[in-house]
Amino acid sequence: MTEGGVPPAQPLLDVRDLRVEFRTRDGVAKAVNGVSYTVAAGQTLAVLGESGSGKSVTAQAVMGILDSPPGFVTGGQILFRGRDLLTLGREERRRIRGAQLAMIFQDALSALNPVLSVGTQLGEMFRVHTGASRKDARARAVALMERVGIPAARQRVGDYPHQFSGGMRQRIMIAMALALEPALIIADEPTTALDVTVQAQVMDLLAELRREYRMGLILITHDLGVVADVADTIAVMYAGRVVETAPVHQLYKAPAHPYTRGLLESVPRLGPKDRPLYAIKGLPPSLTAIPPGCTFHPRCPLARDLCRTDRPPLYEAGPERTSACHFWKETLDGAR
Amino acid sequence: MGRYVIRRLLQMIPVFIGSTFLIFLMVYALGDPVAAMFGERAPDPATAAQIRHDLYLDQPLWKQYPHYMGQIFQGNFGIAFNGRPVTELMAAAFPVTLRLTLIAVVIEMVVGIALGVFSGLRRGRSIDTTVLVLTLIVVSVPTFVSGYLLQFVFGVKLEWAAPTVAFETPLNEMLLPGLVLALVSLAYVTRLTRTSIAENARADYIRTAVAKGLPRRRVITRHLLRNSLIPVVTFIGTDIGALMGGAIVTERIFNIHGVGFQLYQGILRQNSPTVVGFVTILVLVFLIANLLVDLLYAVLDPRIRYA
Amino acid sequence: MPEPHVPKEAIGHGDGGTAALAIGEAESLERAHAAGPPPPGGAPTGRPRSLWSDAWHDLRRNPVFVLSALVIVFLVVIALWPQLIATGNPYRADLAKAQQGAAPGHPFGYDLQGRDVYTRVVYGARASITVGTCATAGAALLGSLLGGLAGFFGGWWDALLSRLADIFFGIPVLLGGLVFLSVVTSTTVWPVVGFIVLLGWPQVARIARGSVVTAKQNDYVQAARALGAGNGRMLLRHIAPNAVAPVIVVATIALGTYIALEATLSYLGAGLKPPTVSWGIDISAASTHIRNAPHMLLWPAGALSLTVLAFIMLGDAVRDALDPKLR
Numbered sequence: 002m003t004e005g006g007v008p009p010a011q012p013l014l015d016v017r018d019l020r021v022e023f024r025t026r027d028g029v030a031k032a033v034n035g036v037s038y039t040v041a042a043g044q045t046l047a048v049l050g051e052s053g054s055g056k057s058v059t060a061q062a063v064m065g066i067l068d069s070p071p072g073f074v075t076g077g078q079i080l081f082r083g084r085d086l087l088t089l090g091r092e093e094r095r096r097i098r099g100a101q102l103a104m105i106f107q108d109a110l111s112a113l114n115p116v117l118s119v120g121t122q123l124g125e126m127f128r129v130h131t132g133a134s135r136k137d138a139r140a141r142a143v144a145l146m147e148r149v150g151i152p153a154a155r156q157r158v159g160d161y162p163h164q165f166s167g168g169m170r171q172r173i174m175i176a177m178a179l180a181l182e183p184a185l186i187i188a189d190e191p192t193t194a195l196d197v198t199v200q201a202q203v204m205d206l207l208a209e210l211r212r213e214y215r216m217g218l219i220l221i222t223h224d225l226g227v228v229a230d231v232a233d234t235i236a237v238m239y240a241g242r243v244v245e246t247a248p249v250h251q252l253y254k255a256p257a258h259p260y261t262r263g264l265l266e267s268v269p270r271l272g273p274k275d276r277p278l279y280a281i282k283g284l285p286p287s288l289t290a291i292p293p294g295c296t297f298h299p300r301c302p303l304a305r306d307l308c309r310t311d312r313p314p315l316y317e318a319g320p321e322r323t324s325a326c327h328f329w330k331e332t333l334d335g336a337r
Numbered sequence: 338m339g340r341y342v343i344r345r346l347l348q349m350i351p352v353f354i355g356s357t358f359l360i361f362l363m364v365y366a367l368g369d370p371v372a373a374m375f376g377e378r379a380p381d382p383a384t385a386a387q388i389r390h391d392l393y394l395d396q397p398l399w400k401q402y403p404h405y406m407g408q409i410f411q412g413n414f415g416i417a418f419n420g421r422p423v424t425e426l427m428a429a430a431f432p433v434t435l436r437l438t439l440i441a442v443v444i445e446m447v448v449g450i451a452l453g454v455f456s457g458l459r460r461g462r463s464i465d466t467t468v469l470v471l472t473l474i475v476v477s478v479p480t481f482v483s484g485y486l487l488q489f490v491f492g493v494k495l496e497w498a499a500p501t502v503a504f505e506t507p508l509n510e511m512l513l514p515g516l517v518l519a520l521v522s523l524a525y526v527t528r529l530t531r532t533s534i535a536e537n538a539r540a541d542y543i544r545t546a547v548a549k550g551l552p553r554r555r556v557i558t559r560h561l562l563r564n565s566l567i568p569v570v571t572f573i574g575t576d577i578g579a580l581m582g583g584a585i586v587t588e589r590i591f592n593i594h595g596v597g598f599q600l601y602q603g604i605l606r607q608n609s610p611t612v613v614g615f616v617t618i619l620v621l622v623f624l625i626a627n628l629l630v631d632l633l634y635a636v637l638d639p640r641i642r643y644a
Numbered sequence: 645m646p647e648p649h650v651p652k653e654a655i656g657h658g659d660g661g662t663a664a665l666a667i668g669e670a671e672s673l674e675r676a677h678a679a680g681p682p683p684p685g686g687a688p689t690g691r692p693r694s695l696w697s698d699a700w701h702d703l704r705r706n707p708v709f710v711l712s713a714l715v716i717v718f719l720v721v722i723a724l725w726p727q728l729i730a731t732g733n734p735y736r737a738d739l740a741k742a743q744q745g746a747a748p749g750h751p752f753g754y755d756l757q758g759r760d761v762y763t764r765v766v767y768g769a770r771a772s773i774t775v776g777t778c779a780t781a782g783a784a785l786l787g788s789l790l791g792g793l794a795g796f797f798g799g800w801w802d803a804l805l806s807r808l809a810d811i812f813f814g815i816p817v818l819l820g821g822l823v824f825l826s827v828v829t830s831t832t833v834w835p836v837v838g839f840i841v842l843l844g845w846p847q848v849a850r851i852a853r854g855s856v857v858t859a860k861q862n863d864y865v866q867a868a869r870a871l872g873a874g875n876g877r878m879l880l881r882h883i884a885p886n887a888v889a890p891v892i893v894v895a896t897i898a899l900g901t902y903i904a905l906e907a908t909l910s911y912l913g914a915g916l917k918p919p920t921v922s923w924g925i926d927i928s929a930a931s932t933h934i935r936n937a938p939h940m941l942l943w944p945a946g947a948l949s950l951t952v953l954a955f956i957m958l959g960d961a962v963r964d965a966l967d968p969k970l971r
Binding site: 348351356360478481482486488493578579600601612614619623624 | 787817931
């Protein structure tokens with residue numbers, strides 16, 4: 002089994018060997034195959050991966066909002082403040098959702114209810130979790146909107162999501178996640194749907210609020226640029242597994258997995274014009290037919306016979322670093 | 338909003354004129370109303386000509402129509418087949434059909450939405466499939482068949498309901514006809530609700546509502562139902578006009594003297610004022626119901642903004 | 645015109661389920677959703693298939709489709725050659741046997757005039773199938789032609805057509821039918837077919853117009869226009885194929901409801917007229933005797949309902965297979 006490096010203190014969130022599959026007419030898609038990662042209180046973990054790598058599905062399983070059926074958690078543990086969420090009853094889990102564990106979605110336009118005013122949707126958090134009065138809930142909704150920087154919040158509290166710009170809508174999503182000052186926020190590609198200029202503002206806001214409220218943050222993204230500024234550690238996912246975890250600067254300096262290296266090299270950088278952009282050859286595997294051995298071997302420039310037969314465990318690749326590559330050392334050295 | 342209402346009202350005018358003119362044309366083709374008045378006896382030519390002149394029938398069609406409409410807007414719908422003013426006939430017939438329609442709408446709304454929500458939340462399970470198949474069957478049985486069947490089973494065999502409705506149309510006797518009238522629409526409301534619920538249940542904002550830690554009950558009532566019922570409500574709204582026009586079959590089966598019954602008499606006796614008058618009112622009801630539905634839509638869905 | 649979306653397709657069905665088709669249902673969508681997260685990248689799933697071969701692939705495996713198609717084939721054969729399964733004469737009356745129940749050789753009994761109900765039920769298929777197919781073909785052709793042109797050329801044409809469609813929507817179907825058809829003395833099916841086409845085309849036109857407007861905005865159509873493709877070529881090559889599937893779906897479901905409409909009109913005395921053998925007429929005649937001789941009503945009513953059900957189920961299956969939202 003793949004056990005990540007267990008940090009000394011009890012982490013805020015400790016996902017252990019999580020497995021999720023989708024049972025569909027066309028077969029079983031194994032979306033998450035033994036993911037482990039941890040987030041300490043006040044820390045930011047960036048989960049990096051292509052679409053279909055299982056990063057969002059893992060987050061949904063943590064939140065307890067998997068579409069089920071067809072999605073099922075088939076194994077593992079999700080320890081949140083030491084308690085395994087998977088063993089809790091439905092009602093207990095609901096109480097944690099939103100209050101201690103909140104989520105920010107990618108596309109705020111579709112994630113907000115189109116026919117309810119934003120004030121109603123924000124106030125609902127207080128109405129449901131703290132039993133606030135209608136009036137009180139509205140006042141706190143206005144305060145939240147002001148906190149996330151929405152101008153004229155008092156006038157706009159009765160407006161509907163479609164009446165806000167994309168950036169403002171995402172701020173409302175953030176406000177909603179923030180409402181009850183949860184211990185951990187999961188942000189699933191929070192800026193992907195936004196204009197580049199707005200992206201930075203929203204990211205900054207998120208980072209600022211995280212510091213202010215000392216929350217843990219899981220930032221799910223496929224954008225390496227976003228990660229570098231805000232994350233403490235990075236978990237890289239591929240085909241439903243974590244293939245590498247590392248403190249952010251170490252990972253950028255020297256990746257310990259060929260897939261991570263491929264990702265880093267495929268990002269355009271300022272520099273000599275003649276350096277060709279690197280592209281990882283091939284496509285990620287189908288989740289209904291995951292290759293034996295290392296899942297990355299069909300696309301890996303370093304692949305050898307061992308990679309085709311033996312699935313690599315998460316090797317300790319240094320202090321606070323892991324890599325699921327048989328040849329992590331080679332990769333690490335090659336990068337230096 | 339105000340401008341939108343005015344624009345819609347203006348748009349209704351050509352449709353109203355077109356529909357009523359079409360009916361006017363058809364009725365005109367029905368035959369000579371004067372000859373029909375006299376039945377078997379041939380009228381005295383001079384008298385017939387006088388009546389024709391009085392009724393504006395000696396004018397060309399394009400003059401008759403505006404004259405007739407002008408009369409209608411002064412509340413003069415002409416004389417019905419029984420020698421009384423058409424308005425008197427309407428005053429007797431429309432409340433009856435309206436009652437029948439309202440009963441049908443209530444049944445269709447309560448049962449249809451309940452069944453639709455029930456099966457929509459259990460999408461793909463066997464109970465859902467059963468509801469789907471049943472609604473298809475209900476849609477496939479024409480009202481005049483289901484009407485006689487229910488009349489036979491509940492009215493004749495089981496004697497739970499009166500097989501025909503008394504002249505005073507008491508509420509308890511109208512329930513069975515109301516159900517018959519509602520059946521096909523009920524099946525559509527069920528299917529529409531079910532589809533809408535099933536589709537919206539997968540929507541991102543429902544996922545958000547769950548992630549907010551709302552209780553399941555609140556997710557369904559506040560978030561899922563509110564959104565899913567928008568198309569259903571609009572369907573039911575437009576259905577009111579259709580049901581009133583379609584009530585003729587039900588009225589015939591249960592011997593209810595409503596709009597359909599009187600109109601049928603009017604057609605049999607080639608009495609054009611009755612026919613045109615009744616149909617004109619029905620077209621108006623239909624158009625106004627449609628307008629109200631459009632406005633209701635804006636209230637229910639804030640995304641709709643009227644230019 | 646930025647008008648609110650109202651499910652107009654769903655209106656205008658009163659009794660007899662005339663034109664209540666295709667209320668934007670999309671139950672088939674769930675199959676797409678149920679697939680969970682998309683497989684990463686383009687997972688190899690065999691050779692690519694077109695909309696049509698894909699639909700056909702789905703349909704052949706759908707028991708609802710197979711069953712309803714078999715029923716329909718049977719009905720069509722019976723409509724063409726009723727003698728195949730009914731050797732008797734639908735008009736031969738034996739008043740002495742009027743209203744009698746089942747007897748050897750006469751499984752469904754006798755009707756009011758002592759005619760064999762079984763033979764009449766078999767012969768009744770012809771009128772229903774003829775009216776259904778002809779009216780559907782007429783409404784589909786007229787509707788897609790007018791709707792397609794309105795959608796393609798837009799502007800003035802479009803506005804005119806939309807109002808015209810509204811006018812026909814505004815007429816109560818059964819009452820309009822009573823008025824219109826009571827003038828007619830012909831005993832053929834054609835006046836009924838004509839009336840149904842007259843009130844049925846706007847519905848097809850709306851669907852066709854909608855899909856043409858959508859297709860027109862597709863990038864590849866814009867590209868073709870930019871490359872200088874003419875109107876005719878644009879319509880035939882790029883736009884028409886997009887409108888065909890929705891029109892077929894609407895038309896198939898409409899077929900069933902048109903058959904029900906014909907029977908309802910005949911029941912009211914305004915549809916087909918004797919000597920045409922029609923289920924609607926026979927049900928109407930039997931209706932007053934339901935207490936003492938229910939068999940006279942139940943058999944033709946059952947045949948009628950089964951026929952309508954078969955077409956509606958076929959349409960349902962075809963819609964599931966062709967729904968463009970699925971692909």
